[in-house]
Amino acid sequence: MVFTSHMDLALAEARAAAARGEVPVGAVLISPAGEVIARDGNRSRERADPSAHAEMLVIRAACAATGSERLPGHTLYVTLEPCAMCAAVIAAARIARLCYGASDPKSGGVAHGAKVFSHPQAHHVPEVLDGIGAVEAETLLKTFFATRR
Amino acid sequence: MVFTSHMDLALAEARAAAARGEVPVGAVLISPAGEVIARDGNRSRERADPSAHAEMLVIRAACAATGSERLPGHTLYVTLEPCAMCAAVIAAARIARLCYGASDPKSGGVAHGAKVFSHPQAHHVPEVLDGIGAVEAETLLKTFFATRR
Numbered sequence: 001m002v003f004t005s006h007m008d009l010a011l012a013e014a015r016a017a018a019a020r021g022e023v024p025v026g027a028v029l030i031s032p033a034g035e036v037i038a039r040d041g042n043r044s045r046e047r048a049d050p051s052a053h054a055e056m057l058v059i060r061a062a063c064a065a066t067g068s069e070r071l072p073g074h075t076l077y078v079t080l081e082p083c084a085m086c087a088a089v090i091a092a093a094r095i096a097r098l099c100y101g102a103s104d105p106k107s108g109g110v111a112h113g114a115k116v117f118s119h120p121q122a123h124h125v126p127e128v129l130d131g132i133g134a135v136e137a138e139t140l141l142k143t144f145f146a147t148r149r
Numbered sequence: 150m151v152f153t154s155h156m157d158l159a160l161a162e163a164r165a166a167a168a169r170g171e172v173p174v175g176a177v178l179i180s181p182a183g184e185v186i187a188r189d190g191n192r193s194r195e196r197a198d199p200s201a202h203a204e205m206l207v208i209r210a211a212c213a214a215t216g217s218e219r220l221p222g223h224t225l226y227v228t229l230e231p232c233a234m235c236a237a238v239i240a241a242a243r244i245a246r247l248c249y250g251a252s253d254p255k256s257g258g259v260a261h262g263a264k265v266f267s268h269p270q271a272h273h274v275p276e277v278l279d280g281i282g283a284v285e286a287e288t289l290l291k292t293f294f295a296t297r298r
Contacts, residue, residue: 004233019298028256044218045218048212048215048216048217048218048265049198049209049212049213049218050212050218050219050238050241051205051209051238051241052198052239056200057197059200062199063197063198064188064197064198066197068197069193069194069197069198069199070199083237083241083270084234084236084237084258084265084270085234085235085237085238085241086234086272087233087234088232088233088234088237088258088263089199089200089234092199092200092232092234093199102185103248105271106204107270107272109233109237109265109270111265112224112268112270113265113269113270113271114233114258114263114264114267114268114270114271115263116233116235116258116262116263116267119256119261119262119263121232121233121255121256121258121261121262121263122262122263123256124234136208145201
């Protein structure tokens, strides 16, 4: 089941990221019991860390909290199609389900470009659901970039 | 120019990783001035972090040290072909040159599978040199897995 309330939390994290001057992408990680165990937005500028994407931050936080490199049975909500880096860490963490919002033809690595889950080198492939909350996620990104260019 | 002494440092990091019970992969990051600015090996088990690959750790360390998300002019030496996650963060960090040792048909994301640098969604493509110190890197990995299986 897809919970739009979880994507609403991810969208709130995306808005908070925009307010910090970061590309507005947010993510929420849900435990097998259905609880929100991590939520965050992009912090790559703030932390001077090219890996500090929303997905990476919530996966690292949840792994640290559980003391495990793997998060089987977990669901990740993210407002934008993950890039190749984030898709690969989602596979490495054995996340059961990925629900994402807007499509990312420019930098995406799930449905575009590297298509990380479409090769045998991805040792785990999550269930993927796309388009959830896509309109709001896309509007946030367009507004952010429109004011910067 | 490729410095085998830099790959020797990366191989030493790989051996240190094996001694910690981690998959033996090591990486070294070289500044544009030719100095070693970060060196590390895999720590994904130790840190319970699926992103704690050698490449990711040296990139994060160098970015933290320089206060920048980007490392133009830098060269990364790593003993094994990077996975899709590490290839993507290498692109994101704008690393100028990637020198790697052993080929990784099973999990690699540069010459295999996702081939992260071969798509327009990789906004930067480093110069890639492979096979440097490959025999020693491969021997380390084979010995490690032989004693574990």
